[in-house]
Amino acid sequence: MEVLRPFRDEIKAKSLIDNIKALTTKPVNIMEVCGGQTHTILKYGIEDLLPENIKLLHGPGCPVCVTSLEAIDMAINISLNKDVIFCTYGDMLRVPGSSMDLFKAKALGANLKIVYSPLDALKVALANPCKNIVFFAIGFETTAPANAMLILQAKKLNLKNFFVLCHEVLVPPIIASLLESKESNVQAFLGPGHVCSVMGLHEYEHLVHNYQLPIVVTGFEPLDILEGIYACVQQLNNNGVRLENQYTRAVTQDGNIPAQQAIKDVFEVCDRKWRGLGFIPKSGLSLNSQFKDFDATIKFKVDNLDIQESKECISGEILRGLKKPYECEFFGTKCTPLNPLGATMVSSEGACSAYYKYRQSKLTASP
Amino acid sequence: MSSDVFNSCNLPINDQACISLGHGSGGKLSSNLINEFFLPYLGNEILNELEDASVVTLNQDNIAVSIDSFVVNPIFFPGGNIGSLSVHGTINDLAVRGAKPLFIAASFIMEEGFLLEDLTKIIQAMQLACRQNNVKLITADTKVVNKGDCDKIFITTSGIGLVTANDIPSVSKAKVNNNILVSGDIGRHGMAIMATREEFELESTIESDSASLYSLINLILASDIQVNCLRDITRGGLATVLNEIAMASGIGIVIDESQIPIQTNVAALGEILGIDPLYIACEGRFVAVVDEIRAQDLLAIMHSHPLGTNAAIIGKVVDDPDNNVIAKTIIGGSRLVDTLLFDELPRIC
Numbered sequence: 230m231e232v233l234r235p236f237r238d239e240i241k242a243k244s245l246i247d248n249i250k251a252l253t254t255k256p257v258n259i260m261e262v263c264g265g266q267t268h269t270i271l272k273y274g275i276e277d278l279l280p281e282n283i284k285l286l287h288g289p290g291c292p293v294c295v296t297s298l299e300a301i302d303m304a305i306n307i308s309l310n311k312d313v314i315f316c317t318y319g320d321m322l323r324v325p326g327s328s329m330d331l332f333k334a335k336a337l338g339a340n341l342k343i344v345y346s347p348l349d350a351l352k353v354a355l356a357n358p359c360k361n362i363v364f365f366a367i368g369f370e371t372t373a374p375a376n377a378m379l380i381l382q383a384k385k386l387n388l389k390n391f392f393v394l395c396h397e398v399l400v401p402p403i404i405a406s407l408l409e410s411k412e413s414n415v416q417a418f419l420g421p422g423h424v425c426s427v428m429g430l431h432e433y434e435h436l437v438h439n440y441q442l443p444i445v446v447t448g449f450e451p452l453d454i455l456e457g458i459y460a461c462v463q464q465l466n467n468n469g470v471r472l473e474n475q476y477t478r479a480v481t482q483d484g485n486i487p488a489q490q491a492i493k494d495v496f497e498v499c500d501r502k503w504r505g506l507g508f509i510p511k512s513g514l515s516l517n518s519q520f521k522d523f524d525a526t527i528k529f530k531v532d533n534l535d536i537q538e539s540k541e542c543i544s545g546e547i548l549r550g551l552k553k554p555y556e557c558e559f560f561g562t563k564c565t566p567l568n569p570l571g572a573t574m575v576s577s578e579g580a581c582s583a584y585y586k587y588r589q590s591k592l593t594a595s596p
Numbered sequence: 597m598s599s600d601v602f603n604s605c606n607l608p609i610n611d612q613a614c615i616s617l618g619h620g621s622g623g624k625l626s627s628n629l630i631n632e633f634f635l636p637y638l639g640n641e642i643l644n645e646l647e648d649a650s651v652v653t654l655n656q657d658n659i660a661v662s663i664d665s666f667v668v669n670p671i672f673f674p675g676g677n678i679g680s681l682s683v684h685g686t687i688n689d690l691a692v693r694g695a696k697p698l699f700i701a702a703s704f705i706m707e708e709g710f711l712l713e714d715l716t717k718i719i720q721a722m723q724l725a726c727r728q729n730n731v732k733l734i735t736a737d738t739k740v741v742n743k744g745d746c747d748k749i750f751i752t753t754s755g756i757g758l759v760t761a762n763d764i765p766s767v768s769k770a771k772v773n774n775n776i777l778v779s780g781d782i783g784r785h786g787m788a789i790m791a792t793r794e795e796f797e798l799e800s801t802i803e804s805d806s807a808s809l810y811s812l813i814n815l816i817l818a819s820d821i822q823v824n825c826l827r828d829i830t831r832g833g834l835a836t837v838l839n840e841i842a843m844a845s846g847i848g849i850v851i852d853e854s855q856i857p858i859q860t861n862v863a864a865l866g867e868i869l870g871i872d873p874l875y876i877a878c879e880g881r882f883v884a885v886v887d888e889i890r891a892q893d894l895l896a897i898m899h900s901h902p903l904g905t906n907a908a909i910i911g912k913v914v915d916d917p918d919n920n921v922i923a924k925t926i927i928g929g930s931r932l933v934d935t936l937l938f939d940e941l942p943r944i945c
Contacts (some may be wrong), residue, residue, distance in 0.1 A: 231860075239926060239927050242927035243928060272925070272931060273925045274928050276929075277929055278927070278929050332616055337804065432683040437678060451925075451926075452927075559675075567618075567624065568935050577870065586932070588931070595902070
């Protein structure tokens, strides 16, 4: 905790907020990419401390939220096979599929195991040789190296009862896709600190160059967020755009090269459908030809689903920063964490869930 | 269902509502379950109060009665076991209603194959906890079920105590401008249990805070301070208890996050697991609500007792028709502190 204290210092926070206020003369829309950053903003009440003309838009960087409806239905379908132990992160259990969630599948008899590390799934496979073990491999570039290591280990151990349902997604294509859209209102990004700790800064330099707007790679503590916002406002005031790295204690120019190599060894870039955001070319990772034996969609023949999202859920607009959660007519009424219409209300990193948890009742007074 | 994706399933699709683990979390789902299913059939003017223990009058004596089940996993944990926990939990439910705990009834459901050596350790812990608190176990029952029909051992305990307080503390008696005190650092029990679970593979020094609160509460009730509410912090953690007080008393609560006592290792494990210590169970801590002019006196009494050395004033009662609990965050912002919705699930990135 001593390590974290300097990043939560009230006096430093006040001074940063004063600096931001002094510099902010016109309305600014800043999008934080990561769900973890959204969570920090709401948990520490950062929005209320900022000048009113800074609007924070909450981006698509919550892996649970963007995992497609089809992938959730595939997971449920696979988990209901009697000979399967389905290993998943706990956050995925309550994400609604088209007719139920994994919790419901569990109540119907699915053998679900919540894991905290991908390698836990390997232990389950070794301990249960007569069962088929399936791991739900979701996440951004942050989870991809560990998932790659898991598959490399499974291959090394020559496991025949181990499979992954892979829904890995990539950050740079989704940022590009948001900015290509005519409706985009983002003027600066707080970049994804943990993703960059793996991937380094090169891809984000290209984004700054191509789209001519500031990206400040930012950490996840309250002072990180405030420093990131301050850097964005400074750049916008100076009319010069560049990539900045606020999160220097974790992010280097080249990132984690062995981790990048593991990703390259196991995965290949593929097109992917994102929940709420639709189909985005070259925005995902799937197993490459050497590892297709581990692909759960082939083993369990659940590929090629096409299912429609509930029309009531506006998570797509929220993930693109076009609307705030409280601008949804079902927020807090028909859609709550206990009865979510969409994934953004489920994950602890989802914007709707963060607003519900930390702000719900204040909304009636001051949206 | 818009496709035949489920046709190959081995189990029928079933839309009937059923109990989920969240119904046992002590949070909003538990509350919904009680209000929608139990109270409509079993409710009466005493049960409807939803206190930790109910107080009934028999021959002019006020008798406090409580009941609780213990299904903790693992059954042995740093700082206690399911046996000591069951006795402490029952004593605490009685003590927070201003009662002197006198008798306990216990029921044991055991799984075929459960080791007698482990049973002995559990019963010895119950013996010690009863002796230390001058409580007698006066009736008990044992049942054994097939292997797999329960997990090792479940214990249900009911307690009876004699109310000695003149004005019985109640969850519904908090008043505007009252101060909120917590009797010690929070979250140790839940975190000690989490750290013991094998899936995390953690080495931790956190010990459960499981303890009998009677002697500390008795010290407070014997003083001239009028305590309006006492509530022991169990499932759902401090956040849930504060919401229960706000709802039952029809007031709002503002707490200062920087004043909440939390052991460094508990806070650190919370960071690692992505769990907010405000929602983690304690088993030897309580919240007290008292008039602001007596808050420092109450704090001094708490500090004089070994179980209250980390006690602190954490906030105050405000007028709020929405009955919100709001935290002033450590960087000066503010946020809502809602009731636990379901057990916290760790974040994945």
